[in-house]
Amino acid sequence: MAAQAFQDRYEDDLSHCYGCGRLNEQGLQIKTVWEGEESVTRFTPRPWHIAVPGIVYGGLLASLIDCHGTATAAAAAARSRELPDSSLLPRFVTGSLKVSYLRPTPLGPELEIRGRVREVKGRKVVVDATVSVGGEVCVRGEVLAVEMPEALRPRSVPPSR
Amino acid sequence: MAAQAFQDRYEDDLSHCYGCGRLNEQGLQIKTVWEGEESVTRFTPRPWHIAVPGIVYGGLLASLIDCHGTATAAAAAARSRELPDSSLLPRFVTGSLKVSYLRPTPLGPELEIRGRVREVKGRKVVVDATVSVGGEVCVRGEVLAVEMPEALRPRSVPPSR
Numbered sequence: 474m475a476a477q478a479f480q481d482r483y484e485d486d487l488s489h490c491y492g493c494g495r496l497n498e499q500g501l502q503i504k505t506v507w508e509g510e511e512s513v514t515r516f517t518p519r520p521w522h523i524a525v526p527g528i529v530y531g532g533l534l535a536s537l538i539d540c541h542g543t544a545t546a547a548a549a550a551a552r553s554r555e556l557p558d559s560s561l562l563p564r565f566v567t568g569s570l571k572v573s574y575l576r577p578t579p580l581g582p583e584l585e586i587r588g589r590v591r592e593v594k595g596r597k598v599v600v601d602a603t604v605s606v607g608g609e610v611c612v613r614g615e616v617l618a619v620e621m622p623e624a625l626r627p628r629s630v631p632p633s634r
Numbered sequence: 635m636a637a638q639a640f641q642d643r644y645e646d647d648l649s650h651c652y653g654c655g656r657l658n659e660q661g662l663q664i665k666t667v668w669e670g671e672e673s674v675t676r677f678t679p680r681p682w683h684i685a686v687p688g689i690v691y692g693g694l695l696a697s698l699i700d701c702h703g704t705a706t707a708a709a710a711a712a713r714s715r716e717l718p719d720s721s722l723l724p725r726f727v728t729g730s731l732k733v734s735y736l737r738p739t740p741l742g743p744e745l746e747i748r749g750r751v752r753e754v755k756g757r758k759v760v761v762d763a764t765v766s767v768g769g770e771v772c773v774r775g776e777v778l779a780v781e782m783p784e785a786l787r788p789r790s791v792p793p794s795r
Contacts, residue, residue, distance in 0.1 A: 486686075486687070487686055489684055489686060489687055490684065490685050490686065490691060491682055491683050491684060491685070491691040491693065491694065492691060492693045497682055497684070498682075499680075499682035500682060519660075521652055521658055521659075521660035521661060522652050523650055523651065523652060523658070524651050524652070524727060525647075525648055525650060525651065525725075525727075525782070525786055525787070525788060526647070526650055526788045527788065528786060530651060530652040530653060530697075531697075531700050531727070531728045531731070532652065532653045532693070532694075532696060532697025532698075532700045532701065533652065533693075533697075535693060535696040535697065535700065535731060535733075536691075536692075536693025536694075536696065536697065537693075539692050539693045539696065540693065564686075566685060566686075566692070566735070567692045567733075567735055568734070568735060569732070569733060569734045569735065570692070570696060570731075570732070570733045570735075571730070571731070571732050571733075572696075572728075572730060572731045572732075573729070573730045574727070574728055574729060574730065574731075577786055621686070625686055625689060625738055626686070627686060627687045627688065
C-alpha cells in the first residue's frame with residue numbers, strides 16, 4: 474500500500490492551503506511522502522505556469538518549495554515526537570523562505586522536489602530542498618518552518634492535540 | 635494620465651509570465667509603477683489564495699515579491715540607461731529570492747507591495763520589498779534580479795535592442 478501523503482494527514486480545517494490543501498479545489502494539491510531520509514513531491518506544472526514560454530514560473534517553484542518544506546517539517550516533527558505514521562500531523566507555517574534559481578526549469582516534464590531535514594528544534598524545523606528535472610537540479614531552497622500558533626487556527630476548529 | 639505600468643512595457647513575447655504577464659489569461663497580471671523612489675504594486679488576493687482560512691498563502695506572497703522585484707529591476711535598469719519612460723523595458727528574471735513572513739497577512743484587503751532598489755550593477759539589480767496591509771508590514775523580501783539571457787528568449791522573437 475502506498476504511504477499516505479503528509480498533506481492527507483492534516484486536519485480538515487487546516488487543509489485549505491492553495492499549495493497543498495486537499496480541500497482547495499483551485500489549488501495545486503501537492504502530495505509529499507518519505508523516501509528514506511528524504512521527502513519527495515512530484516508535480517507537473519500547468520501550461521500557464523510559465524515565466525517565459527517553455528520555462529517554469531519562479532513563483533510556482535517558490536510555492537512548491539514552501540509547501541514541500543512545511544509538510545516535511547510537520548512529518549519530521551511527528552517523527553521526533555514518536556507519533557504513529559497514521560496520526561494527524563501538526564501544522565507548520567513558513568517563517569522564512571530562500572530560493573536560488575540555478576538554471577531555467579523547463580516546462581513539460583514532471584518536477585521532483587526533494588527535501589532534507591537540517592534541524593528540528595522545538596516548534597522550528599529547517600528543511601533544505603531542491604527542484605530537479607530529469608535528475609538535474611534547477612532550483613535550491615531553504616524553508617524555516619514554525620509550528621502554527623493557535624491564534625491562526627480557524628475559530629470553528631477546537632485543537633485536536 | 636496614469637503612468638504606464640512596467641509590465642505593460644515588456645515585449646509581447648515576454649509578456650506571458652504567470653505572475654505579471656498581461657497576456658497570461660490565467661495569471662495574476664500584477665501592475666507596478668513608480669511612486670517617487672519606490673515602486674508600488676497593489677493586488678487583492680482571490681478567495682482561494684489562502685494558507686489557512688482568512689490568511690493569505692505564503693507562496694502567493696513570494697510570487698508577488700518575485701514579479702514586483704523583477705519589474706522594479708527592469709525599470710531601474712532602464713532609468714540607469716537613461717531610456718525614455720515610454721521605451722520597452724529590458725526583461726529581468728530572478729536569480730534568488732528571500733522572503734520573511736513577519737506576521738499573518740489577512741485575506742480580504744488590498745495588499746500593497748513596495749520596492750526599493752538597493753543596487754544596480756550591470757545586468758544585476760537587487761530590490762528590497764515589503765508587503766503591507768493597511769500600513770502594517772506583513773512580509774519582507776529581497777530579490778536578486780538578472781537581465782534575461784538571450785538563450786531564454788522565445789525563438790520566434792528577434793532581439794529588439
